[in-house]
Amino acid sequence: MLKVENLNKTFHTDAGDVHAVKKVSFSANHGEMVAIIGASGSGKSTLLALLGLLDAPDEGSIVVDDVELANLDSAGRTRFRSRGVGFVFQQFNLIPNLSAKENIKLALEFAHWPKEDRDARADAMLNMVGLDTTKSDRRPAKLSGGEQQRVAIARAFAAQPQLILADEPTGSLDRSTGQKIVELLRSAATQQQATVLVVTHDEKVAQKADRRLEIEDGVLRELA
């Protein structure tokens, strides 16, 4: 279970302070898919970075399965990122010189997944996201956008993290493919019992989620 309380983040710029996230509090359960919608610059990507421990909050609490993350040191944050959280990016961000399967195995390596099980796990994940097995040895450049995002989702879920953070996962895909990817995230969340947070500005994507949160000027509120 994810529980966020009073999360604050301010960026100090030459133009003045920017309060990107203001006293954000919410919670999400295992297997639940939550959509966070908001306009550009509303603070949704910053919130995602805080939840993924890519950035540190100024104050507030992030608890995943009763473990407080906000107070972790650098090594603890790295460890959590490798095992406790999976990322899905708009631009896929697969490692270009690795094949689809190797990209997944790399995530398993960082998560210290048993070496002898990595191959089978990678195959299972590629199977879960529905990638043609003949394409598992292809490098990202040889895959379509939808296929790359499938691989990215497989990579995100591979180490069985409690939390999946997807930042505009359909932003670079056509509508049809985007729909399939959202459905894939939805089913993976249920299947893997992971909490999935999807940041999007696409209302149709948000409607596929169990719950919808809107962020505006750093303030988060639940939509009906």
Added chain:
Amino acid sequence: MRSVGVIAILAVAIALSISMLIARDAVSAKINSVRASTGNTITVSPKGFFGFSGGGTPLKATKIDGLLSIANVTAVQESLSEELTSTSTSLKSPTTAGSLGSQFGGPGASPSGSSTTFSIPVRVIGTNSPGNAVTGGANGGGTEKLTSGKAFSPTSKADVAIVGSSLASKNKLKVGSTFTAWKSKITVVGIFSAGSTFTDASALMPLATVQKLADASNQVTSATVVVNSINNVASVQKKVAKAVGSKADVTSTEQTVQTQLAPLNSVKTISTYTLLGAVVAAALILLLSMLMIVRERRREIGVLKALGAPNRSIIGQFISESTTFTIIGAIVGFFIGVVISSPITSALVSASSGSSTASNTGGFVRPAGGASGFTGGGSGFTPPSGSPSGGALHFGGVTNTLSQIHTSVGWTTLGFALVAAVVIAALGSTVATATIVRIRPAEVLRSE
């Protein structure tokens, strides 16, 4: 393609450093060889003294004895050269005057060189180093070897002599024979041969004996100071000069050799700086290349960090990449360097020698252990090690010899290539490593 470019540039830089190292080693070896061949001795002789053709005041033996106390001096070989004429000895010289004798040395020789009748005096050398003194020089002598009998002791005061084979033959002398000199009866204890008519016409006697009989107490006409190392010759020479004062000439080949070696030293300096420059350049090339690669792959690094890759893992990947570049560059560069080292060395030496030819023209090197003039700085049976011809004069052509340098590749060069590769890879990776550590995944991914 970029990797190939980086490797190619590294290979060129490493090739240059390898060729400079080989050039430096070859030149150093040549310098050491030349310096070793010049010997480690210093000659002290009265100012203006050049055998019997010069003048000067004899050196004081007590002062010369004191040179032994100078640091790094291992021995002081003293000699006193005297001539025995028909009125002072029963010996007859085996040498005939000829026209040269009349022209240069004979009493009553006419300026035109026409011969008049005179006898060549018998040369006697008093020495405290009968077994290790020096012969040669203009005497044309070589190594003196006992053909019969034995040598006298360095401290002997006995009326004994070792005579040259020609002198012995002319006077029908054998070991045990006697002859008179300065009205004293001298016993022959040994006969030597040096392969030179002039030297074999002389006699060696204990220094103390000659000083006593020739009424030359406390006098020596030449001394050879033996130094423990070639590297100490220059400093010892200064101390010897200070000790003996202004009435003596103190010479060694060190200064002359240094002048001759100046072009090689110049090449050595150039190659050293170029070597260091090439290594630094290679490190800089790699550093900038790696920095460029890290910047280009900033997003990838951010993603890896987001996936939970520790810094050490990412840094390790980049270091292995830079090390691979460097090793391939080092291997290629090594072979190129070996191939181009010989022509580069020759070109450097030729250019450097050419620029200093003017200052060297007409100079000469007189290797240590050389005789002081036509009578020699002493006599002995074994010239000092490294003395190529017992003190013969070598005119100008030395420069030509110095330019004949042979390059070779040894384990040192290979070791250097390895160390240089490691240093280059390490230096080249430092900034890249620091940049990797500073990359924050949130910032990289936010720019998406």
